Amino acid sequence: xxxxxxxxxxxxxxxxxxxxxxxxxxxxxxxxxxxxxxxxxxxxxxxxxxxxxxxxxxxxxxxxxxxxxxxxxxxxxxxxxxxxxxxxxxxxxxxxxxxxxxxxxxxxxxxxxxxxxxxxxxxxxxxxxxxxxxxxxxxxxxxxxxxxxxxxxxxxxxxxxxxxxxxxxxxxxxxxxxxxxxxxxxxxxxxxxxxxxxxxxxxxxxxxxxxxxxxxxxxxxxxxxxxxxxxxxxxxxxxxxxxxxxxxxxxxxxxxxxxxxxxxxxxxxxxxxxxxxxxxxxxxxxxxxxxxxxxxxxxxxxxxxxxxxxxxxxxxxxxxxx
DNA sequence: AAAGGACCCAACCGCTTCGTG
DNA sequence: TCACGAAGCGGTTGGGTCCTT
Numbered sequence: 594x595x596x597x598x599x600x601x602x603x604x605x606x607x608x609x610x611x612x613x614x615x616x617x618x619x620x621x622x623x624x625x626x627x628x629x630x631x632x633x634x635x636x637x638x639x640x641x642x643x644x645x646x647x648x649x650x651x652x653x654x655x656x657x658x659x660x661x662x663x664x665x666x667x668x669x670x671x672x673x674x675x676x677x678x679x680x681x682x683x684x685x686x687x688x689x690x691x692x693x694x695x696x697x698x699x700x701x702x703x704x705x706x707x708x709x710x711x712x713x714x715x716x717x718x719x720x721x722x723x724x725x726x727x728x729x730x731x732x733x734x735x736x737x738x739x740x741x742x743x744x745x746x747x748x749x750x751x752x753x754x755x756x757x758x759x760x761x762x763x764x765x766x767x768x769x770x771x772x773x774x775x776x777x778x779x780x781x782x783x784x785x786x787x788x789x790x791x792x793x794x795x796x797x798x799x800x801x802x803x804x805x806x807x808x809x810x811x812x813x814x815x816x817x818x819x820x821x822x823x824x825x826x827x828x829x830x831x832x833x834x835x836x837x838x839x840x841x842x843x844x845x846x847x848x849x850x851x852x853x854x855x856x857x858x859x860x861x862x863x864x865x866x867x868x869x870x871x872x873x874x875x876x877x878x879x880x881x882x883x884x885x886x887x888x889x890x891x892x893x894x895x896x897x898x899x900x901x902x903x904x905x906x907x908x909x910x911x912x913x914x915x
Numbered sequence: 916a917a918a919g920g921a922c923c924c925a926a927c928c929g930c931t932t933c934g935t936g
Numbered sequence: 937t938c939a940c941g942a943a944g945c946g947g948t949t950g951g952g953t954c955c956t957t
Binding site: 608629630632644645648670681682683684695696699703833 | 938941942943944945946950951952
Binding site for chain 1: 918922923925926927928
């Protein structure tokens with residue numbers, strides 16, 4: 594038993610919109626608004642279209658202030674940063690780019706940005722490089738040299754740390770270790786400090802390292818990493834859980850992870866990476882949090898809290914980052 | 916100039932979320 | 937609390953256009 598269709602499919606027109614249909618829809622909405630009911634709108638407007646189709650046409654094409662054409666470097670930057678942080682939540686990303694629609698951004702990502710990033714990945718550049726990923730894009734397009742930076746450094750750390758590029762996959766890869774308990778603790782605990790040591794207990798093993806990302810906070814046994822304000826970037830608006838993301842240098846290895854949930858502190862461990870148990874991870878950014886995220890990623894020069902993992906990452910997506 | 920392939924993007928599909936009674 | 941319908945969302949598709957041979 595399938596879902597009831599939202600409209601009479603036999604009596605609705607499909608395919609590209611004609612200028613006449615556009616004009617009808619635009620005129621009707623400008624005159625009467627949507628009335629909060631897209632299903633009823635096409636009939637009222639004299640259109641043989643599905644309500645969903647009308648909604649999409651209006652939102653993606655007809656409504657005022659829609660921006661078409663090339664994306665700017667700044668827009669690239671925002672898309673990259675947000676995709677890295679929250680994944681393919683196009684509507685949230687679109688909310689940060691006035692005039693752009695989620696469909697636009699999705700298409701742009703799938704057809705252009707993703708390819709640029711893949712090319713860079715093939716060149717051996719980690720998106721975890723301390724510059725923002727968008728600057729890598731800029732680097733790619735603005736220089737003729739194809740040699741990638743050979744080290745990863747940060748304006749916030751005095752010495753560059755070398756990054757060994759390896760293809761890594763998560764989620765479904767056979768080279769993953771089983772999920773193991775993850776128990777972080779701060780050896781020197783000052784909130785939002787840069788240099789405090791961090792101890793990670795992963796299964797039977799204990800590691801001591803240093804967070805590369807500037808800001809973190811230990812609270813209620815949750816270790817949170819992120820933007821300039823840990824509350825904004827790492828916790829949900831209702832405070833019901835804590836999520837975070839971070840990068841820890843342990844010896845010559847760098848570990849990346851995303852999210853630590855209070856009651857289910859589980860991560861997945863690969864040979865050189867840590868990823869939160871997808872089942873337990875939650876990222877739930879509100880718009881204000883997103884704005885904080887953008888502002889922190891653009892105002893903290895050299896601090897990259899970007900290419901991290903979210904619970905919806907597919908293997909393909911994650912692979913692309915490496 | 917023509918054919919075939921690659922690319923782009925508007926639109927569709929179906930699942931999830933939200934609001935209401 | 938539950939059921940239902942509508943809106944919202946993201947993945948996918950298909951047709952048009954551009955590019956290459």
